[in-house]
Amino acid sequence: xxxxxxxxxxxxxxxxxxxxxxxxxxxxxxxxxxxxxxxxxxxxxxxxxxxxxxxxxxxxxxxxxxxxxxxxxxxxxxxxxxxxxxxxxxxxxxxxxxxxxxxxxxxxxxxxxxxxxxxxxxxxxxxxxxxxxxxxxxxxxxxxxxxxxxxxxxx
Numbered sequence: 001x002x003x004x005x006x007x008x009x010x011x012x013x014x015x016x017x018x019x020x021x022x023x024x025x026x027x028x029x030x031x032x033x034x035x036x037x038x039x040x041x042x043x044x045x046x047x048x049x050x051x052x053x054x055x056x057x058x059x060x061x062x063x064x065x066x067x068x069x070x071x072x073x074x075x076x077x078x079x080x081x082x083x084x085x086x087x088x089x090x091x092x093x094x095x096x097x098x099x100x101x102x103x104x105x106x107x108x109x110x111x112x113x114x115x116x117x118x119x120x121x122x123x124x125x126x127x128x129x130x131x132x133x134x135x136x137x138x139x140x141x142x143x144x145x146x147x148x149x150x151x152x153x154x155x
Contacts, residue, residue, distance in 0.1 A: 004066050008117045011105040013071055015124065016059045018098050021076040022052040025094060028078045029087050041084055044138075048091075051131070055124060062120055085144050088135055095132040102128055 030045035060070040079090035102125035109118035 004068075004117070005112050005114060007108060008105070008112075008114055009063075009066070009068055011101070011108065011117075011121065012059055012063050012066075012068075013073055015098075015101060015105070015121075016056060016063070016070060017072040017074055018076075018094070018101060019052050019056040019059060020072045022091075022094055022098065023049055023056060024075055025078045025091065026052060029091075033084060033087070036084075038084065048131075051127075055127065058124070085139065085142055088139050088142070088144070092132065092135045092139065095128060095135055098128040099125065099132055 026045045026049040030042045030049060033045060034042035063070045076094070079087070079094070081087045081090060102121050105121040106118055106125055109115070109121060
């Protein structure tokens with residue numbers, strides 16, 4: 001494999017930070033909603049934790065293949081809310097950040113002609129878009145009338 005553009009490595013590092021932030025958030029929320037007595041939501045959050053951990057592992061493997069040490073630069077603090085809808089809105093904002101990050105990485109890889117990295121980021125982008133859609137559907141099923149991204153600034 002040839003030299004990898006430094007910005008591609010930056011996208012990988014930021015992706016690892018975002019994915020591990022999502023792991024931390026979903027794991028915490030699973031425990032929180034379990035304390036609230038919502039075992040179904042706790043199980044869903046645990047499944048989300050596993051999916052995001054799988055993404056993080058995929059990124060770590062990619063970084064190792066490229067010959068760089070995996071490094072997550074900064075984890076975000078867990079977002080809190082007093083109810084499930086509030087938690088899901090925070091999660092939708094985090095998922096939107098992941099979707100946007102992967103979209104930007106795909107565009108950059110296309111620009112520099114890095115087809116392997118473009119495909120790698122595209123697969124993660126597709127997964128996160130699907131995940132964001134599932135969160136939006138979950139919010140709608142709970143009667144959340146506003147689009148979840150409208151509440152992005154609430155922390």
